[in-house]
């Protein structure tokens with residue numbers, strides 16, 4: 001029992017580390033892209049259809065590459081950015097970059113749900129574009145954004161298990177090394193239960209928060 | 217105070233140019249309650265939305281207090297828009313902000329200090345009679361109350377002109393009357409110039425001092441309401457006045473039935 005705890009706890013913390021930082025950085029990278037997509041859209045405030053479709057295409061291409069391949073391709077970048085290709089710090093780089101296009105789409109679709117009339121009212125009151133983004137689009141779309149970010153976290157949890165296998169560590173890595181390669185079914189079961197629990201808790205928290213702040 | 221000269225606007229619809237405004241000429245003076253009526257698709261909304269450049273006209277001038285607003289750069293336009301507010305048929309309130317925050321919005325974006333905003337929001341809510349609803353969210357308000365919030369928000373920066381696009385069309389008759397009374401009060405008390413479009417003749421009857429009739433992207437009749445209504449010339453106005461009379465008879469019958 002204590003052996004399981006000794007193995008699982010550090011792995012769990014590594015997964016937590018990867019998920020938290022990757023979510024954070026993928027939002028930093030992806031959210032502005034999502035906002036940009038909405039603004040440059042055909043019906044957007046900055047109507048720039050050409051740039052919009054170029055960025056849209058890049059995002060689609062990135063999203064259609066299977067994640068495991070994307071990580072393999074992106075791992076070398078970790079050497080440049082964090083100085084190593086092994087460990088949880090290294091995994092954060094490909095995870096963040098791989099999840100960023102997903103975040104961009106999630107943000108885009110949440111912001112597009114905002115009532116056009118409300119945006120128009122803000123324009124008619126003399127609001128500038130940054131003011132509209134911050135005080136109208138993001139604020140009005142907050143419940144949708146929270147659900148989208150929740151979805152992102154759940155995805156990153158799954159991705160992090162894969163990233164773990166090729167050198168990131170964490171729960172996924174533990175499951176493969178012990179549960180699969182050493183036939184330790186007990187550890188395999190514990191890791192699966194932990195992953196299910198993290199996903200479940202994340203999803204429930206996200207749903208709860210989104211519901212709580214939704215005043216529509 | 218508003219002078220529109222040869223205003224034209226067309227839209228590209230399915231690759232074809234369709235003219236929504238075909239050369240509008242119009243003068244609106246300070247303090248008027250100016251009604252624009254016309255059938256669906258006549259171009260009323262397009263014309264109104266040109267007045268705060270939500271639509272950019274293709275041709276012509278809109279001169280407001282001596283300045284051609286179609287020549288404004290982005291910053292000048294934002295400043296101008298703070299002087300010309302708009303209210304809408306569907307209110308367009310921020311649904312995730314309470315009444316207080318909605319009314320504070322134009323003041324926040326104008327960069328006022330917290331103390332001033334607080335004082336001004338309370339003032340505005342008093343004007344529209346919603347002092348006790350500060351903390352409510354729009355979803356908990358009636359249509360009339362929502363429009364009051366929208367009016368308070370529109371008034372926040374002391375605009376000189378208020379544009380109303382079918383502002384009472386989503387409201388029941390009694391609420392409509394209350395909102396119109398409020399608009400009239402604002403017009404009397406603050407000398408607010410009001411430009412409103414509507415398809416309800418009662419609205420024009422009740423509050424407009426002047427009226428213009430639109431048909432097919434053109435103004436076909438314009439002048440003092442009483443004069444225009446007493447000798448209707450256009451087909452549209454004749455029809456409107458006839459259906460209004462029918463409406464009166466209908467209301468009479470309804471009252472008798474009750």
Ligand SMILES: Nc1ncnc2c1ncn2[C@@H]1O[C@H](COP(=O)(O)OP(=O)(O)OP(=O)(O)O)[C@@H](O)[C@H]1O
Pocket residue numbers: 227228229235236254255256257258259260261262263415
């Ligand atoms: N964004 C747009 N794109 C294409 N055509 C438009 C657009 N807005 C208006 N039009 C067209 O311009 C014409 C005038 O429209 P407008 O909305 O100004 O009419 P309206 O008088 O306000 O009608 P309603 O009483 O139905 O509101 C219509 O033929 C309409 O189809």
Ligand SMILES: [Mg+2]
Pocket residue numbers: 260261262
């Ligand atoms: Mg209209």
